Amino acid sequence: MLKLASFLKKYWLPAVLAPLFMLLEVAMDLLQPKMMAGIVNEGIVKGDLGHIAATSPKMLLAALVGLLAGVGCTVFATIASQSFGADLRQELFGKVQALSLRALDKFGTGSVVTRLTGDITQMQNLVLLLLRVFARNAFIVCGSFAMAYSISPRLSVILLAMLPLLAAFLIAITRLTVPLFSKMQERLDRVNTVMQENLSGIRVVKAFVRSAYEEERFGRANGSLLQASLKAARIAALNTPLMSIILNFSIVAALWYGGLLSEQGAMSVGSLAAFLTYITQLLFSTLGLGNQLMTISRAKASADRINELLAAPEDKAAPGMEPAERHAASPAICEGRLTFEHVSFSYDGDIASAVLRDIHFTAEPGETIGIVGVNGSGKSTLAALVPRLYDATEGVVRIDSRPIGEIDPAELHRHVGMVLQQAHLFSGTIRENIGYGKPEATMEEIEAAARAAEAHEFIAKLERGYDTVLGQRGVNLSGGQKQRLSIARTLLLKPRIVIFDDCTSAVDLKTDLLIRKSLQTIMKDSTCLIIGQRIASVEAADRILVLEDGRITASGTHRELLRQSGLYRQIALSQQGSQQGA
Numbered sequence: 358m359l360k361l362a363s364f365l366k367k368y369w370l371p372a373v374l375a376p377l378f379m380l381l382e383v384a385m386d387l388l389q390p391k392m393m394a395g396i397v398n399e400g401i402v403k404g405d406l407g408h409i410a411a412t413s414p415k416m417l418l419a420a421l422v423g424l425l426a427g428v429g430c431t432v433f434a435t436i437a438s439q440s441f442g443a444d445l446r447q448e449l450f451g452k453v454q455a456l457s458l459r460a461l462d463k464f465g466t467g468s469v470v471t472r473l474t475g476d477i478t479q480m481q482n483l484v485l486l487l488l489r490v491f492a493r494n495a496f497i498v499c500g501s502f503a504m505a506y507s508i509s510p511r512l513s514v515i516l517l518a519m520l521p522l523l524a525a526f527l528i529a530i531t532r533l534t535v536p537l538f539s540k541m542q543e544r545l546d547r548v549n550t551v552m553q554e555n556l557s558g559i560r561v562v563k564a565f566v567r568s569a570y571e572e573e574r575f576g577r578a579n580g581s582l583l584q585a586s587l588k589a590a591r592i593a594a595l596n597t598p599l600m601s602i603i604l605n606f607s608i609v610a611a612l613w614y615g616g617l618l619s620e621q622g623a624m625s626v627g628s629l630a631a632f633l634t635y636i637t638q639l640l641f642s643t644l645g646l647g648n649q650l651m652t653i654s655r656a657k658a659s660a661d662r663i664n665e666l667l668a669a670p671e672d673k674a675a676p677g678m679e680p681a682e683r684h685a686a687s688p689a690i691c692e693g694r695l696t697f698e699h700v701s702f703s704y705d706g707d708i709a710s711a712v713l714r715d716i717h718f719t720a721e722p723g724e725t726i727g728i729v730g731v732n733g734s735g736k737s738t739l740a741a742l743v744p745r746l747y748d749a750t751e752g753v754v755r756i757d758s759r760p761i762g763e764i765d766p767a768e769l770h771r772h773v774g775m776v777l778q779q780a781h782l783f784s785g786t787i788r789e790n791i792g793y794g795k796p797e798a799t800m801e802e803i804e805a806a807a808r809a810a811e812a813h814e815f816i817a818k819l820e821r822g823y824d825t826v827l828g829q830r831g832v833n834l835s836g837g838q839k840q841r842l843s844i845a846r847t848l849l850l851k852p853r854i855v856i857f858d859d860c861t862s863a864v865d866l867k868t869d870l871l872i873r874k875s876l877q878t879i880m881k882d883s884t885c886l887i888i889g890q891r892i893a894s895v896e897a898a899d900r901i902l903v904l905e906d907g908r909i910t911a912s913g914t915h916r917e918l919l920r921q922s923g924l925y926r927q928i929a930l931s932q933q934g935s936q937q938g939a
């Protein structure tokens with residue numbers, strides 16, 4: 358938890374002022390019983406009305422100062438905790454952007470979302486609590502003990518005897534609750550995952566009339582969260598009564614002794630009343646501290662989860678090289694020669710379960726390489742290694758003879774463009790979406806990229822053209838239109854190496870042909886990898902690689918492969934009818 362405290366450094370002033378104001382408020386509160394004792398002893402018992410008249414305005418002033426100090430504390434504590442939460446959220450979001458896909462796969466989206474929202478809110482609440490209520494209770498405990506001690510040291514020492522017992526109890530309950538709160542947050546991850554899957558796949562759910570099943574699935578996740586919450590709550594519920602027993606026991610002992618002293622005339626009634634007020638305050642504030650310990654336990658579980666995400670491996674970190682060194686050591690990609698040197702890859706890092714094995718080929722600058730293979734043969738995985746979405750488990754991927762691990766990530770991404778199978782668009786205008794990778798692009802550049810991707814025609818037909826606002830994930834476009842926009846987005850960057858990962862699967866064959874023709878012109882100097890289910894998408898490539906079970910089993914031109922590769926011939930024959938039909 359202390360690691361995260363560094364996020365509070367920037368807001369040290371409000372973080373210091375808040376408890377100071379609270380200290381002032383508590384001091385004012387603690388003065389009241391003492392002044393009241395004076396009124397009882399001097400004013401009421403001795404009938405000194407002047408004393409009452411002189412003390413009353415002081416009590417009012419103390420109350421007013423206490424009130425203002427309380428407001429000040431709330432304002433500063435809110436500034437510090439909200440700013441702390443906002444910075445932590447920003448940092449964590451930045452971290453998520455930098456995380457390797459392997460790490461993201463491990464955490465899962467639901468868990469990342471819970472950490473970014475629920476866990477950070479827990480931490481934010483903790484800071485607010487520590488600066489206000491916890492500080493108040495801690496000051497009251499110390500202050501009321503000091504005041505009680507100033508009235509009767511002998512009586513106060515009895516209260517001290519309870520401390521070891523109380524400490525042992527609080528340590529035990531914290532040990533019990535932290536793992537339970539961690540479990541609660543994990544179950545919350547599951548609830549978020551189910552919710553996200555449902556919302557992003559709501560069309561499938563409706564098409565398959567599976568709402569009832571989805572509700573049941575959500576109910577299971579929700580029920581298991583409830584169970585974990587109740588278990589934690591049951592333990593936490595023991596906190597107050599057990600602490601009350603310990604505290605009340607010691608207070609009864611102090612009172613019994615206080616009564617004796619008063620009877621013997623060793624203690625005045627007013628002092629005994631003030632002493633009682635102080636130890637009652639002490640009792641409530643200690644109970645408050647105990648309850649707040651539950652919030653701290655919960656925040657500790659959240660802090661561990663946030664730290665786990667902050668410590669997760671980042672993308673593109675070349676082993677043994679600092680980013681600055683990498684940058685200095687990284688000349689610009691100039692030719693765009695792409696080499697896979699005996700590359701194998703496994704998603705879980707275990708070579709025994711590799712999905713790519715011994716991939717070895719070179720794509721020369723300006724060359725177009727087609728990659729075909731059945732579903733699951735490893736085509737998209739191979740493509741993902743080029744922009745380092747994943748790193749090769751064995752072997753090396755090189756660009757212009759340099760291992761890609763040594764190329765500055767920004768440089769790599771500037772020169773490697775990728776159009777993914779799933780066209781993912783963002784809410785915003787069409788213009789913003791095409792210009793996503795180059796926000797400074799002119800309208801002419803955007804339009805040229807859209808024309809090359811055969812998207813200009815349909816955009817021009819829209820009422821607001823390039824200023825048409827897309828819904829979340831481009832929901833108001835057809836699948837083929839989305840794919841064309843995502844092709845335009847990549848073409849705008851004019852990358853040296855460009856990968857088209859089956860990105861025209863939803864485009865009709867005629868448009869696919871037009872796109873490929875314009876690509877041949879616009880990308881003639883770039884190295885292209887075209888992954889395609891359709892032979893028509895790759896047949897014009899300079900060379901085609903056939904991928905089977907993660908291995909390259911044949912390589913050649915369309916004509917050569919028709920003769921040499923049984924699988925290629927099979928795929929080509931199976932598509933002949935549909936192509937002729939088109």
Ligand SMILES: Nc1ncnc2c1ncn2[C@@H]1O[C@H](COP(=O)(O)OP(=O)(O)OP(=O)(O)O)[C@@H](O)[C@H]1O
Pocket residue numbers: 462704712730731732733734735736737738739778
């Ligand atoms: N994120 C992932 N984690 C673990 N395994 C994965 C992941 N993505 C893909 N795989 C596995 O890797 C293998 C290759 O998948 P890949 O997506 O590269 O195939 P593909 O040839 O592109 O398939 P398709 O033609 O269906 O797109 C498959 O067996 C798949 O189950």
